[in-house]
Amino acid sequence: MTSSWFQDPTLLAAALAALLPFVTFALIMIFTRPYPKLSAAISIAAVSVSLVCAIFLLSSHWHLEKPIQYAAKWIISGDIYIPFGFLLDQLSLVMLTIVAVISFLVQVYSLGYMAGDPGFARYYAFQSLFAWAMMTMSIAPTMLQFYVFWELVGLASYLLIGFYYEKFSASEAGKKAFVMTRFGDIAFFLGLLLVLFNFGNLNILDMNSVDVTARMSPALITLSAILIFGGVAGKSAQFPLLTWLPDAMEGPTPVSALLHSATMVAAGVYMFARIFPFFSHSAAAMNTFLAIGTITMLLASTMAMVTRDIKQVWAYSTVSQLGFMVMGLAAGSYFAGIFHLTTHAGFKALLFLCSGVFIHEFETNDFFEMGKYGGRGLKVPMVCMTVAAAALSGLPPLSGFFSKEAIMGGLAGLHNPVWLWAGLLGAFLTAYYSFRLIFSILFPRKIEKTHQGEHGGHGHGHDGGHHHVGIYWVMAWPLIILASITLVLGFFHTPLENFLVGHHGGAEAHGGHHAWLLYVAVGLALSGVGLAWLEFGRKGASQVGFVEKIEPMSRLFANRWYIDHFYRRFLDYFIYGIVSNLFTRNDRRVIDGGIDGICRATVGSGWALSFLQSGMLQYNLMVMFAVLALVALYFFF
Amino acid sequence: MNSLTTYLFIAALLFSLGIFGVFQRRSLIGMLIAIELMLNAASINFMAFNRFLAPDPIVGQIYTLFIMGIAAAEAAIALSIIVALFRRLRSINIERAQELRG
Amino acid sequence: MNSVQSLIQPHLLAQAGFAAVVVLTFAGALIAVFPRNILYNILGLIVCLTGVAGLFVYLGSPFIALMQLLIYVGAICISIIFAIMLSRPLHLSVPKRRLPKVGLAAGVGAVVFLMLAGIISRTPWQPAVSRSSDWSVTTLGHYLLTRYDLVFEAISLVLLVAILGAIVISGYARRRPS
């Protein structure tokens, strides 16, 4: 076994890609924490090796016939066997590549964004931790290994969201993210256990085979599928658990780009795709997922329409797009979901990285302010962001257009037209809120040339002429790369589909079948853009959206449909106020009180008995003799 | 006067009086006196058994002698304790000696 | 004359003497126990001990009776009197009686007496099968120096230790600051 590690280039590459970042993490945490530059160098070196390996793996297995699996013993305990290994098939290779690419770009970008931060080394350590967890998760061969690294990804997310731990809101957001996803993970874990006990195996390939239906009853499959979907809902911020993601924007912007838009939150969708055949055994479960995806998508879109925070807009849009992917997958279009995941990873990372440049520049998150202080002066990020927003809105010929069309096609294939309408409505809203933001920055109502960023140590020039040029370009290059990916990725639609779907048979509903749908969708997106132009873009526009004019509606949207309030109340009143408080009192009063009562009773009776010990000899003797005499009387007579 | 039980009853009565005295007196010396009564009751018993039952009528007498010796020692110790206690308590009232109180 | 003669018949005389001795004993005992004045108590004790000595005579051992007078009355009672006279307790007011305590003590005394009486009356007393009739003081002295030698010595030692102890206890208490 050991020798084959080095003889088999595939295995070596996979192991390197997945495990190298962990070594980096350990190295930084143990040795190089005091040396930020060295730490960053190590980390970027590791992730670039991972990137090279990922690309090597993808290209060398482009014509993959059947999945390659490696497994070594990790744990054996009684009936439980958890191997550690790698599963290389089309899906995992694509995911691995996405993660590697985005990680690499974000780490390079962070060189500029995080420069001078006191926790620079720590930041790179956490980034490495994330890269390790995410990549190992992507190529996990069994669901248990998947779960293990899934949890680790959650940990990395917690650490990175709370990176600015001195800010209360940041640490609070990290905690919220962890606990909420934990909630979903519990369901996921229970679902996995159900499968494990009834099917006896958690190997992904086995779970995806038809054996499952033979060994598990349909009701059981539905139950476990819904439970496992709890994990998706947690990680990908689907309906009941969606509110942590907007809060997670408290982390550094590159982190938002990497974890909370492109890769980590997509892990939920990835998991859906990973055991897609298993899920599709249960129609009821799939319908539930479809409903959840739809609700999520629409809710998040409405929220995005009213916020003024640039990162919040993209966060809501991430939630909404994740809902969209879930819809696509639940509608049965396996490829459409993954394709959208891929394109979304590109353009959403791009959006965040661009926003990061703006935030770094103007030190505000309010995009109206950014416009006011001359946001359009930053040429590269502005252009890139517009491209990405167009992709997000599904405008041709950008990547988002192709993937959205694929999902729409899938939705159109369903019997119930409600889903399609909902999808189209979502597309319209997406276009509206994306361009609301773009136009607000591009065409502000008044421009002030001196922006706040000028004072303090963080002032940067716009496009040059300053000593921060290097940093600016460090941040700009990843943008350009991502933008070009966004531009061209759409045209790889067919090769990617052949690569991915070749094995899942021809059951796919193709998006291109409905020509009318294409026009309707593009038309709706354009009308969304148009509405945004009317309200925000044209000269003399009020820059107040139609939603904001309706007071109750905008309040509802701005408060996230009061979902968070509900959780907060539930936590404060029920968990803290009632359960925890009650239990604590029980502990103090009842249990401790009972025990203390016993103690006090003992002491008290001792005290009472001590009166017998008056210390007076005569009484003692008296009792002694009386007892003696009485005993004698008793025995003799 | 020639029966064993007569003497035994006399001794018992004396003993009970001694017990009564030990218990009711509040002064230590009074208790000591009562104890002497009890010792004498025991002596009478020895002598009575010696007179009526014992195979060798010398042994009881010897025991009585020993009791007297012990009584002398006991009285000496008791008196010294009384004196010491008096110094400590400034009273001969036994009820003031309560250091063993629980 | 006859009647007087009959009165002074030896066994009647002996019985009268016995009754007197018993009365002496109990009268002394009561005086030793009841009065609150300690001097009376001691005098009662002396009377009682004398009575007991009389009983010893009736029990066939004038030697022990003499010793009783000598040791008890002559030594112990006198030492108690000395103790009272030489230290201050005598001058202090005698503590009052408390009726409940007296009652309790009387009760316990009565119970003990009942027990003893019961035991005495219920036990079938059997004299030893063969009894020697040697009551002489010579034999007593002989025994003390032969068979009971060790006990005799032990008693002497006890007395010595007791005297030393008494000195130490009272002396130690004197040295102690109050």
Place this chain on the structure above:
Amino acid sequence: MSMEFANFPYLTAILLSCVVGLLVILFIPDERKMLIKWVSLVFSGITMVLSIYLFFAYDKTQGGLQFVERVLWVKSLGIYYFNGADGFNLPMLMLTGIVLFTGVLTMWELETRVKEFFAFTFLLVAGVFGVFMSMDLFFIFVWYDVSLFPMYPLIAIWGSTRKEYGAMKLTLYLLAGSALILPGILYLFVNSGLNTFDIVALMQPGTFTPFQQKFAFILLYLGFGILAGVWPFHTWSPVGHVAAPTSVSMIHAGVLMKLGAFGVLRVAIFLCPEGWQYWAQLMAVLATCGIVYGAFVGLAQTDLKYVIGYSSVSHMGIVGLGLATVTVDGLNGAVFQMFAHGVMTALLFSSVGYIYDKTHTKMIPELGGMSRTMPVASGYFIVAALAGIGVPCLASFWAELLVFISAFKTYPIRGALAICGLVVSALFMLRVVQRTFYGEKREEFDHLPDVSFGLGIPRMILVAVIVFFGLFPSVMLDVIQVASIPFINGLP
């Protein structure tokens, strides 16, 4: 006299190094504090090295009891000085060695009554080792009481918050436990008819009738369970932890509570397997209550050490749940959890102890921003807290995973409830981390030094152990399995 020594008596050597350490310390004058500390360090180091060596030297292919030492001690009662190591006690021995060594290092800055402190510590640990390695009921009981006694002075003299109360409560509870154990042991001894205290002889199937097993099991379970913090009898543990000085908390929560759980396993379960199966339902209920309840109560605490104390209650509930499943996985998980929790809690307490030493407070509202003031100390705490939450690739994750898998299989409802308790435990641990370590830096703590390299060593060792067994859990599980599989298969 029958004597069996396989080869070098390693187990006795471990005990001896504690006892000799104790004696040597007693002969050093009070004032030579550094010398006392170095002596303690050397002897605890020997102990740790021996215990780790044993763990890795154990022959897994052969299995069973190894390193056996068996000497008849009292013939008329069948008492043997009988030590042996199997898959169940090897992890515990290693845990004790590690915690002792790190505990000694943690108390390096102790200045008051140094001699007595280390002497009592060694006495305590000698008792703990004795219980873990002994295979004779009588010796187990004796060692058990030897280990309980020093807790009282250790807490009452060197402790802090309400130390007399804590010490008294702890001692009373644990003695109450002993008072249940002794009748249980004697009941078994008398009813076996074998006139021996030898566990191996007593555990032959058919020695006890089912009724006897049920009766003795509940006595022993409750008796040892009190020490293991089984649910309604847990209140001594937070109070005791809070009152105890740092290294005593470490040993106490890290090792002593395991003593209870181990006693349940070694005595109650080994000797009364049918009683075990009979009472397993009850055990599962109590354990689940403990897990959920401990987490909820922990949520409402404001004292750092109380929080850890309740987390211990919750985590020991996991051990109890594992034992209640009557499966190989459950046993594996339970033993692994004992080990993992021991190391983790030791780390938690050592970090809190450091912070308390420097800031003189352990109230959460008074702290805050400690990550800025003492990044390294905070880092250690956070690692331990994450381990407590059950983050993968840290040791306790695997233990919890195994326990929950087997619990969910055996008792679906209770298992699911316990698994849900994980969310609460995550919530309360993270809440503590957030309130204490995150947030704005406090001015008043600005001048405080961070953990120095020397004081960092014990914490590093603990972190290394947590991570090592998190990444390579099979190193641990392979050893435990050697004992648990034959044991479960041998059940009637």
